[in-house]
Amino acid sequence: MNSTSTLIYDTLKGLSAHAPEQHAQIRQALYEQLSLPFDKQLTLYASVLGPFSSGKLSGGENIDKAVSIALEVLQEPSK
DSSP, X not given: OOHHHHXXXXXXXXXXHSOGGGHHHHHHHHHHHHTOOHHHHHHHIIIIIHHHHHTSSOSHHHXXXXXXXXXXXXXXXXX
């Protein structure tokens, strides 16, 4: 895993391990560490972080899939 993959993986693990009240802080830390523009933050939230926070994605296989989706979102050109 590269550093971005590891950061996303750790963020997803953090979301699954902490109470929903802490999820905004966890997501914001990811956004800041990756220096993401607002449109990428929204896309990443809608595609991966939101569903993961709500429990729609969970478990080891889904974490790997979520990391892959997140990396695809980050590679898309900004609008």
